[in-house]
Amino acid sequence: MKNDLKKIRKAMEKTLDPKRFEHTLGVAYTAAALAMRYDGSIKNAQLAGLLHDCAKCLSDEKRLSICEKHNISINEIERRNPFLLHAKVGSFLAMEEYGVNDPDVIHAILNHTTGRPGMSLLEKIIFIADYIEPGRKQAPNLARIRKLAFEDLDAALLCILRDTLDYLEEGGGEIDPMTSRTYQYYCKECDPESERMITDGK
Ligand code: DGI
Ligand code: FE
Ligand code: FE
Numbered sequence: 001m002k003n004d005l006k007k008i009r010k011a012m013e014k015t016l017d018p019k020r021f022e023h024t025l026g027v028a029y030t031a032a033a034l035a036m037r038y039d040g041s042i043k044n045a046q047l048a049g050l051l052h053d054c055a056k057c058l059s060d061e062k063r064l065s066i067c068e069k070h071n072i073s074i075n076e077i078e079r080r081n082p083f084l085l086h087a088k089v090g091s092f093l094a095m096e097e098y099g100v101n102d103p104d105v106i107h108a109i110l111n112h113t114t115g116r117p118g119m120s121l122l123e124k125i126i127f128i129a130d131y132i133e134p135g136r137k138q139a140p141n142l143a144r145i146r147k148l149a150f151e152d153l154d155a156a157l158l159c160i161l162r163d164t165l166d167y168l169e170e171g172g173g174e175i176d177p178m179t180s181r182t183y184q185y186y187c188k189e190c191d192p193e194s195e196r197m198i199t200d201g202k
Contacts, residue, residue: 026133
């Protein structure tokens, strides 16, 4: 299948449940808006946004079996929390089923849940759009992070990582080492001015 946005949108409507499809459209449009703000590729933002959760509505068994069949590595945390694999499996399906060959788009799908140290602009945009899209309701500090995302991308990234780690710590969720490494990396990267924006909520 060609990387035609309309075709991929239709394919997502088929493969995702209605709520996940709505979320997907929200991420695609929010990612496009962030790409406009930060001079990124609007097309790639839409493409990665549309595909980022393409493996979300598969069963855990199916995700595990796709990994095993195609030699995709599974760490201990992923084995115990197979929903985390929707990012790895999603990036595989984006290549194999949906014909995506742009490595940046593939990486944006692959790293959209845990992030990674040294993310590209597109990876950051998808990670952030996933958290702030209009359909999201529950996260703390959402209004502030939504505004911050259009002012200082790295500050928004750090805020999301910190809130996600807090949420996992409070709820007893197992933390993937990549999520903590990403947070630590961006703590060091973030300049003091951004740090002030995060803590003051301005
Ligand atoms: O697929 P979505 O729900 O749209 O969003 P997502 O892929 O970012 O997944 C969000 C969930 O992933 C959220 O509940 C926090 C969780 N998460 C992020 N990093 C980790 C994690 N869960 C665990 N157990 N460990 C992590 O390191
Ligand atoms: Fe996801
Ligand atoms: Fe998502």
